Amino acid sequence: MSDTPDAPAYLDPLTGRTWPLDAPRWCAEADADGDRRPLLLTPLPGIGREAIDPAAPGLWRYAAALPFRPAAPITLGEGRTPLVPRRFAGGTMHAKCEWLMPSGSFKDRGAAVMLSLLREQGIVSVLEDSSGNGGAAIATYAAAGGLRARILVPESTSPAKTVQSRAAGAAIALVPGTRQDCADAAEREGEARADGIFYASHNWHPFFLQGTKLLAYELWEDLGFRAPDNVIVPCGAGSNVLGCGIGFSELRRAGQIESLPRIFAAQPANCAPVARAFLDEEPAAAAPTIAEGTAIARPIRLREVLGVLEESQGGAVMLTEAEIAAATLALARDGLYVEPTSAQAAAAFGRLLAAGTIAPEETTVVVLTGSGLKATPRIADLLGVAG
Template structure:
């Protein structure tokens, strides 16, 4: 029987009670479990719910819109050939639909009818859409300085948008205070969200003929894909379905890369603006867990400057792959890892591309020097 787990104290709580943090306001995971075998995949289900046997429980009626089953495309990149996992092929245009689907399905079963999220980007869009699909009310806190264009997708889904004065951290702090009134379904805090992102590992395993890749390179902000891959591949390893963990690599902008800096043994640095804005998380709440995942998998991290991120985004677009600069940095990281000899030519490398470039049109206009 799985339980909520505070990985820092070892304390557990039953899953039957809705909970988003430990009693000391620490982020939670779930207790470890064995992964599923290939004959436990619901092969007739075309979504992440084909891996329902790997989840902590099966909801009465999953909140699903066909998320998952995204393409895996081979492409020549600077440095060599990689497999691109095209996670923007999701209902709201980003990988966060995996987590939103599982999180809101299980919370709804627990009796939660209204949720709170703080995000001006993909997280807010995903929670808004899946709350609407599940008949749940959603309130999204965003910094007051956020461009109105960034909240249109959430507003269209019927979410209530509250503009919070101050910084992104001020917005998160306001959400924590509001959590006493509305259940806090934060994609950064809620462990069920990670249960959704771990389906990426199961999907890659199935995509590759039921084997693990040698390397998975992911754009990293708060670390949900780093942790999702670590949890999912860890379950498959315990089930005897794979021989070893893939090496997980976190790609972060040099302007705001606290997880990468810590993994590389570099001192903390003040956060600065970056075109990889989806990963600009100055104070990631799961920093110790992310560092453990990178170390356990024998992977690591890559810091990228703004020019490297922009170059990768444009280069991908000119092969027909139009993605956010945020996730293009994973492709740039692959090239740097190959050049440094950390990835061999014969090895299988997956570059995870998390969001559509359609969400970053102003950024592309800036990079291309054109007016909107």
């Protein structure tokens, strides 16, 4: 790393202020109100196909696109997931099978890259807050990389949900109160950095998005070095929307593609802050949803997520619980056994096709993010059998 003016840096997208990457950092300093803001990185130039390393495992073939290259990536072979054309809802979707990752979800891209970069910078102990796919991915790659992981989860979390993270050796700490209380506690611990622990949050740290952006590079290569016309992703905090926005923007900057694909965010109507804001609908209180992974009432990067949807001329879709359930079962009946959270993207595909927003002859990628094996009780319930 160097700190020349063109070197990649942390960027506060609201103020334009930058910080060098050399010193680990997970947020901008709190403002006068005590509010922290999430960071991005300054725009990177992107890479062309000649910079792909065919000998590197999984997503590390695109390592030249990262802000710096870790000498020893933490890898379990994540990435290079299948892109499978399937008939669905009267059209053909290209299902990107992101659940076929070591920990069972797309979050492995972000976790592998973030922890590899942080370990390169000397971090040996990480903090995270998530009882879901994010926590499992951080626990998995911390284990693979010899890092200690401490994961805060709401005390109401069922023990089954944390078995995977516990098995990876993560210390699970139960936090009284809501999911938001848990996030707040993590931010406080992260700021304190007691015992040298670093807040490697899948929501906060911009290195996580450096991993999720590699989905864009991979889709580009999957499709013969072309961008798809549309990409539909389940959207909670928006890491896949942002990842696609960053990645495809880099590819455009590098002259590899002419324009961004349209990026669409699928959200449960019961918790749709991104979609409501994009569609100019009144905010509404969040209600429970079977699409648990996207039940994020206050996405910390709302402004940037909306920016990607706008710039790409994409959009947002709000799905009813019935639509999400039906899509979950329809995908399973086609052999694609994914979480209801993932199935939203397929449900949105059907909606966008029916509305004529996307055309059948366009190349539309539907990103399926999490394994159905993590949602057995939920799917049993949808089937009306005991799980």
